[in-house]
Amino acid sequence: MTPLIQVQNMSKTYASEGVETKALSRADFQVEKGEFLSIMGPSGSGKSTLMQILGFLDHPTGGQYLFEGRDIADFSADELASTRNKKIGFVFQSFNLLPRTSVFENVELPLLYDQQPDGKNYDKVMAALRSVGMEHREKYLSNQLSGGEKQRVAIARALVNDPELIFADEPTGNLDSHSGLTVMKILQGLNNSGHTVILVTHETYTAEHAKRIIYIKDGQIVADDPVKNRRIAEGETELLK
Amino acid sequence: MTRSKIVASRRARRNCSNNFLMHILSPIKISYRYLMAAKFRSFLTILGIIIGVASVIIIMAMGRSAQALILDQVTGIGSNLLGVLPGASDEKSPPPAAMGIAVTTLKYGDLQALRNGRNVPEVIDAAGYVIGTATAVYNGTSLSASFEGTTASYINVENAAVATGRFFTKDEEMDMSRVAVLGENEAKDLFLGASPLGKVIKIKEENFTVIGVLKKRGSSGFGVTSQDDAIFVPLRTAQKILLGIDHLGFIRLKVSDAKFVPQAKAEVATTLREQHHITDPTNDDFSVRDMASAIEIITQITDVLRYFLLVIGAISLLVGGVGIMNIMLLAVSQRIREVGLRKAVGARDADVQVQFLIESVFISGLGGIIGILIGIAFSFLVATIMQYLQYTWPFIISWQSVAAATAVSVGIGIVFGIYPARKAAEISPMEALRYE
Numbered sequence: 001m002t003p004l005i006q007v008q009n010m011s012k013t014y015a016s017e018g019v020e021t022k023a024l025s026r027a028d029f030q031v032e033k034g035e036f037l038s039i040m041g042p043s044g045s046g047k048s049t050l051m052q053i054l055g056f057l058d059h060p061t062g063g064q065y066l067f068e069g070r071d072i073a074d075f076s077a078d079e080l081a082s083t084r085n086k087k088i089g090f091v092f093q094s095f096n097l098l099p100r101t102s103v104f105e106n107v108e109l110p111l112l113y114d115q116q117p118d119g120k121n122y123d124k125v126m127a128a129l130r131s132v133g134m135e136h137r138e139k140y141l142s143n144q145l146s147g148g149e150k151q152r153v154a155i156a157r158a159l160v161n162d163p164e165l166i167f168a169d170e171p172t173g174n175l176d177s178h179s180g181l182t183v184m185k186i187l188q189g190l191n192n193s194g195h196t197v198i199l200v201t202h203e204t205y206t207a208e209h210a211k212r213i214i215y216i217k218d219g220q221i222v223a224d225d226p227v228k229n230r231r232i233a234e235g236e237t238e239l240l241k
Numbered sequence: 242m243t244r245s246k247i248v249a250s251r252r253a254r255r256n257c258s259n260n261f262l263m264h265i266l267s268p269i270k271i272s273y274r275y276l277m278a279a280k281f282r283s284f285l286t287i288l289g290i291i292i293g294v295a296s297v298i299i300i301m302a303m304g305r306s307a308q309a310l311i312l313d314q315v316t317g318i319g320s321n322l323l324g325v326l327p328g329a330s331d332e333k334s335p336p337p338a339a340m341g342i343a344v345t346t347l348k349y350g351d352l353q354a355l356r357n358g359r360n361v362p363e364v365i366d367a368a369g370y371v372i373g374t375a376t377a378v379y380n381g382t383s384l385s386a387s388f389e390g391t392t393a394s395y396i397n398v399e400n401a402a403v404a405t406g407r408f409f410t411k412d413e414e415m416d417m418s419r420v421a422v423l424g425e426n427e428a429k430d431l432f433l434g435a436s437p438l439g440k441v442i443k444i445k446e447e448n449f450t451v452i453g454v455l456k457k458r459g460s461s462g463f464g465v466t467s468q469d470d471a472i473f474v475p476l477r478t479a480q481k482i483l484l485g486i487d488h489l490g491f492i493r494l495k496v497s498d499a500k501f502v503p504q505a506k507a508e509v510a511t512t513l514r515e516q517h518h519i520t521d522p523t524n525d526d527f528s529v530r531d532m533a534s535a536i537e538i539i540t541q542i543t544d545v546l547r548y549f550l551l552v553i554g555a556i557s558l559l560v561g562g563v564g565i566m567n568i569m570l571l572a573v574s575q576r577i578r579e580v581g582l583r584k585a586v587g588a589r590d591a592d593v594q595v596q597f598l599i600e601s602v603f604i605s606g607l608g609g610i611i612g613i614l615i616g617i618a619f620s621f622l623v624a625t626i627m628q629y630l631q632y633t634w635p636f637i638i639s640w641q642s643v644a645a646a647t648a649v650s651v652g653i654g655i656v657f658g659i660y661p662a663r664k665a666a667e668i669s670p671m672e673a674l675r676y677e
Contacts, residue, residue: 052671057671058671077590078589081587081588081590081592084585084587084670085586086587090585096578096582098582100274101271109582109583109586113583113586113587113589113592114587157586161587
C-alpha cells in the first residue's frame with residue numbers, strides 16, 4: 001500500500017534580500033495512514049516549515065513530496081486548494097476562528113469551498129460539533145467562547161470535511177493545562193477512529209501523546225523514534241480531578 | 242408539530258441552502274458586520290457614493306421638471322405659432338424692430354396671402370398686428386396704455402378668451418369700427434371696478450366703445466407686452482385712425498400641429514418671397530420665427546446645466562469610489578489572517594477575489610440605495626415647494642435614472658473593488674499560521 005506521505009531528500013531554502021536561509025535540508029521519511037506523529041524541535045528549527053510543506057501551504061525547493069503517491073509539484077493551485085479542502089484539516093495555536101461569526105458558521109467554512117456540495121452541511125457541521133462536545137454552543141459567536149472551547153470549535157472545523165490528515169500546530173500552546181488535555185484527548189480519539197494526525201510542538205510532554213516523534217534541529221531531522229511510554233490524555237484527565 | 246418534526250424541517254431547510262447562495266450571502270454578512278462595527282467610519286466611506294448618486298437622481302428629476310415648467314409656459318402661448326417679422330434677421334439675433342427701426346415691408350396683402358390655404362395649407366388661422374402707445378381716458382381717469390390693432394382672428398390665433406362681452410368681428414375690422422376690447426388689468430385701472438361694457442373711452446382723442454374684456458392670462462412668457470395690459474382695437478382702425486400707417490408690425494400664424502411647423506415656415510417664406518418679388522433668399526425682407534426654436538434654445542441651456550451638474554455628480558462618484566477602494570484595502574490588510582485561513586481550508590484565489598468583490602459591491606450598492614432614497618426625497622420636497630408656489634413643477638423620477646444610479650454604484654463597487662480583491666487573493670495561506 002502507498003504511504004500517505006513520502007518525503008524524499010526534501011529541502012527548503014528561503015531567499016530574502018539576497019541572503020539564503022536553509023530552513024530544511026534533506027528530509028527523508030514516510031507517514032502511513034492512521035499514524036499519530038509528533039514533529040518536535042525548538043523554535044526556529046524548521047518544524048513549522050516542514051508542516052507548511054506537508055500541509056500544501058508551501059512548496060519545497062528541493063527533493064520530492066509525494067502525497068498518496070503523487071508528486072505535489074504536479075498539483076495546480078486550484079488542485080492544492082481542493083486537496084487542502086477535502087483531505088487536510090488544520091488546527092492552529094491561535095485558533096483562527098472568524099470574529100463576530102457563529103460557531104456553526106465557523107465550522108461550516110470549509111464546506112462552503114467544497115466544489116461538489118452535497119447539501120448536507122447542517123448534518124456535517126452538527127456531527128463535527130458533537131464529536132468535540134460543542135453542539136450546545138452552535139449559535140454562540142466565536143468571541144463568546146473560552147480558549148479551550150475555541151480550540152474545540154477549530155478542531156470541529158478541521159474535521160467537518162472528514163479529512164485523511166489532521167495537522168495540529170502547537171494546538172495546546174495558548175491553553176491552560178486542563179483545556180490542553182481535553183484537546184489532546186480529542187486528537188487521540190480522532191486518531192483511534194482512523195484519522196492520521198501530525199502534531200507540531202516544542203513540548204516533550206505534549207509530543208509524547210503521539211505514537212512516533214520526529215526530532216528536528218537546524219533544519220535537519222536528528223531522530224525519528226516510536227514513543228515508548230505513550231501518554232493517554234483520557235487517564236490524565238482522570239488524574240487531574 | 243412535535244419537537245422532532247420541527248428540528249427535522251429546520252434541517253431540511255438548512256440543507257436546501259446551496260453553496261452558491263452561501264457564497265453570495267456570507268461575504269454580504271461579513272461586510273455588513275464590519276460596517277456595523279464601525280458605523281461612523283462606514284458612513285464616511287459611503288458618503289461619496291451617497292452624494293454622487295443622490296445628485297444624479299436630483300439632477301435627472303429637477304432637470305426634467307424645470308424643462309416641463311418652461312415648456313408649459315411656452316406651450317401656454319402655443320408651440321404651434323409662427324411669427325413673421327418685417328426685415329431680415331437671422332434666427333439668433335433680435336429683429337430690427339427691437340432696435341427701434343421701423344420696417345414697412347409687411348403689408349395687409351401678405352397676411353391675406355398667408356391665410357390663403359393654397360399657399361400654406363398647414364396654417365389654420367393668421368392674425369396681423371400693429372402696436373403703439375397712447376393715452377386712454379375714461380371719466381377723468383387717464384392712463385398711458387399700449388394698444389394693439391389686430392384682426393378678429395386674434396382670439397383664435399392666440400388662444401385668448403373673453404371674460405365679459407365679446408371680441409370684435411371681421412365686419413367691424415373691415416369697416417374701421419371704433420370699438421375696443423380691454424385687457425383685464427387695463428379694464429380694472431381705467432374703470433376702477435365698474436363694468437366697462439358699452440362705455441365710451443377716448444384714445445388719442447378718438448371715441449371708442451368698449452365691447453368686451455379679455456380673460457386674465459398671466460405672464461405671456463415671451464410677449465413684450467402682456468395681453469392683460471393692452472387695449473385691442475380693429476387692425477384697420479389702428480392703422481388709419483390711430484397710427485396713420487398702412488404696414489403691419491408683425492403677423493402670427495397658427496399651424497394645425499406643432500409637427501408641421503418647419504414645413505409651414507418654409508412655405509411662409511416662399512409665399513412672402515413671391516409677394517415681395519424676391520428670388521434670392523439672402524435678400525429676404527422678412528423673417529419667420531417659431532416657438533420651436535425658442536424651445537430648442539431653452540432646452541440647450543437646461544441641457545448644458547444638466548451635463549455640468551452630471552459632471553459634478555460623476556466627480557463625487559469617483560471620489561466615492563476611491564473611498565471604497567481605500568476601505569477595501571484597509572479591510573484586506575486587517576484580515577490577512579482571515580484570508581490565510583480561508584485559503585488553508587480550501588478557498589481558491591478566485592473564491593477570495595469574488596468574496597472581496599461582493600463586499601465592495603455591497604458597500605457601494607448600499608451607498609447607492611441610500612443615495613437614491615435621499616435623491617427621491619429631495620426632489621419630492623422641491624416639487625412640493627414649487628407646487629405650493631403655484632408653479633407647474635411635476636415630481637418626475639424616471640425608472641431610467643434609478644436604474645442608471647443603481648448600475649453606476651454597482652459598477653463603482655466592481656471597478657474600485659478589483660484591485661483590493663486581487664491584493665486579497667495574493668495573500669499566502671501561510672499567513673494563517675503566523676503567530677501574533
